[in-house]
Amino acid sequence: xxxxxxxxxxxxxxxxxxxxxxxxxxxxxxxxxxxxxxxxxxxxxxxxxxxxxxxxxxxxxxxxxxxxxxxxxxxxxxxxxxxxxxxxxxxxxxxxxxxxxxxxxxxxxxxxxxxxxxxxxxxxxxxxxxxxxxxxxxxxxxxxxxxxxxxx
Amino acid sequence: xxxxxxxxxxxxxxxxxxxxxxxxxxxxxxxxxxxxxxxxxxxxxxxxxxxxxxxxxxxxxxxxxxxxxxxxxxxxxxxxxxxxxxxxxxxxxxxxxxxxxx
Numbered sequence: 001x002x003x004x005x006x007x008x009x010x011x012x013x014x015x016x017x018x019x020x021x022x023x024x025x026x027x028x029x030x031x032x033x034x035x036x037x038x039x040x041x042x043x044x045x046x047x048x049x050x051x052x053x054x055x056x057x058x059x060x061x062x063x064x065x066x067x068x069x070x071x072x073x074x075x076x077x078x079x080x081x082x083x084x085x086x087x088x089x090x091x092x093x094x095x096x097x098x099x100x101x102x103x104x105x106x107x108x109x110x111x112x113x114x115x116x117x118x119x120x121x122x123x124x125x126x127x128x129x130x131x132x133x134x135x136x137x138x139x140x141x142x143x144x145x146x147x148x149x150x151x152x
Numbered sequence: 153x154x155x156x157x158x159x160x161x162x163x164x165x166x167x168x169x170x171x172x173x174x175x176x177x178x179x180x181x182x183x184x185x186x187x188x189x190x191x192x193x194x195x196x197x198x199x200x201x202x203x204x205x206x207x208x209x210x211x212x213x214x215x216x217x218x219x220x221x222x223x224x225x226x227x228x229x230x231x232x233x234x235x236x237x238x239x240x241x242x243x244x245x246x247x248x249x250x251x252x253x254x
Contacts (some may be wrong), residue, residue: 053217054162060240065166102165104193115217116164118194120167122173125239 001111002030007078009139010035016081021089021096025066027080028101037077038103044072048101049113050095058089058096063124067102075136076147077103082133098133100124119150155186156177156200156228157212158219161235164192171189171235171242172198178242181253184250191220200224209251214238229253 011031018024032038047070058064079101086095122127136142161167172188179186190197202224211228232247
């Protein structure tokens with residue numbers, strides 16, 4: 001498995017214009033639904049919020065990583081959005097500009113998809129990787145760079 | 153100094169691995185040796201042996217859920233924190249962990 005099976009340009013939006021967290025999560029869930037990667041948008045969003053309630057997924061580095069192993073997920077996926085305007089994720093914490101939505105199908109066998117996702121999580125600690133996410137204008141170029149870094 | 157660390161979180165998808173990466177990056181910057189075991193969605197990775205635990209100066213436990221096979225770590229002084237803080241303030245955590253054994 002490589003990264004292209006988890007993420008492609010149809011579930012990346014580098015100019016997402018939303019006003020708040022709810023709108024961002026809905027817009028990204030819609031992208032996943034359109035690509036046939038999730039079954040029910042409502043069930044998926046409810047499960048994403050269940051995780052948010054445990055603890056915020058705003059990592060205070062301009063990046064939030066909402067995630068879920070919802071039964072609504074048909075195909076494990078990583079959706080990515082870069083927001084035209086930073087938003088507040090909670091009423092505390094730093095503003096969010098980049099959102100990685102990690103959707104793991106609970107029935108998917110093996111660990112390769114989990115390895116790729118954990119690798120993305122590790123990369124987020126790297127300032128250079130985050131800088132690339134902020135600055136790369138072209139979606140294909142960004143995906144290509146990401147693919148190279150993840151080693152998929 | 154020789155540091156060992158263990159990271160874990162409820163879903164085991166992201167925080168576990170981000171905290172591990174943050175601790176490794178900070179340890180390198182501060183000039184310490186570190187081995188980080190992750191207990192996440194892929195099970196135990198980079199498992200720390202009892203011998204490695206016995207030889208470590210301190211253990212950073214950034215575990216949001218109870219660690220598995222914790223009996224390995226009986227003899228090492230522990231500094232307990234969570235993945236969120238480890239991700240945001242890894243250098244501070246390492247310095248505090250080392251200060252706690254002085």
